[in-house]
Amino acid sequence: MAESGRLLAQVFGYLDRFNLIGMSTMQVNDLVDAFIVHELDARPASKGQYGYAYALNASRNHVVCHGIPSAEDILQDGDIVNFDITLEKNGYIADSSKTYLVGEASLPARRLVQVAYEAMWKGIRAVRPGATLGDVGHAIERHARRNGYSIVREYCGHGIGRDMHEPPQVVHWGKPRTGLVLREGMVFTIEPMVNQGRRAVRTEEDGWTVVTCDGRLSAQFEHTVTVTGNGAQVLTLRPSEKCPV
Numbered sequence: 001m002a003e004s005g006r007l008l009a010q011v012f013g014y015l016d017r018f019n020l021i022g023m024s025t026m027q028v029n030d031l032v033d034a035f036i037v038h039e040l041d042a043r044p045a046s047k048g049q050y051g052y053a054y055a056l057n058a059s060r061n062h063v064v065c066h067g068i069p070s071a072e073d074i075l076q077d078g079d080i081v082n083f084d085i086t087l088e089k090n091g092y093i094a095d096s097s098k099t100y101l102v103g104e105a106s107l108p109a110r111r112l113v114q115v116a117y118e119a120m121w122k123g124i125r126a127v128r129p130g131a132t133l134g135d136v137g138h139a140i141e142r143h144a145r146r147n148g149y150s151i152v153r154e155y156c157g158h159g160i161g162r163d164m165h166e167p168p169q170v171v172h173w174g175k176p177r178t179g180l181v182l183r184e185g186m187v188f189t190i191e192p193m194v195n196q197g198r199r200a201v202r203t204e205e206d207g208w209t210v211v212t213c214d215g216r217l218s219a220q221f222e223h224t225v226t227v228t229g230n231g232a233q234v235l236t237l238r239p240s241e242k243c244p245v
Helices: 002-015 025-039 107-125 133-146
Strands: 056-060 063-065 080-089 092-101 157-159 166-170 187-190 193-195 201-203 210-212 218-220 223-227 232-234
Touching: 002 025, 002 080, 002 092, 025 056, 025 080, 063 080, 063 193, 063 218, 080 107, 080 218, 092 107, 092 218, 092 223, 107 133, 107 187, 107 193, 107 218, 107 223, 107 232, 133 166, 166 187
Parallel strands: none
Antiparallel strands: 056 063, 056 080, 063 210, 080 092, 157 166, 157 187, 187 223, 193 218, 201 210, 223 232
């Protein structure tokens, strides 16, 4: 799991080099696919999962999650876009996502993205043996709500290992001291989806793309973490990252 996570962090380091303005989300997908296969000698784990055909999800602006890459979906100056990528190496899967600011995003967009990133880290900081999933979800939602945002409840983090989705479900809201008690060695994702407006979402006719019902922006970040003896280790941590909270 640590090796898969380290390789997946390199994928985002690779993406960080690009000026995304004018690129299509399909171009980004193809670059990521080739990098994982040819440079990292690994497999894009989402390809073929549940019939999905691509190496990533590309969720732009009001798309909450599961956006399908397209040659017609051109990234514009001022957009925000989340790239959700999974990678399998030697039978083990890691999962991570990052919301990118495309060009000169507005102050409200930048603030939303920053709070979504902080909310993920609030959840990670709550992970330790003896804590509960309710503690994790409560920390995430409290931070979002204090900043005027809402947390999507229809989608959640998940256990991960040899399969992409394993127990337990890791919801991003909850009550302290409730839910599954965390034990050393557990591995799961934390991936809150933070909405600028209401938390209500709907799925479009393609059966994949989830959007905000009010058309306002949504941002997401995700890491794969493992419970250690005294806290959490982020397996997909990128070299440039430091916990902001």
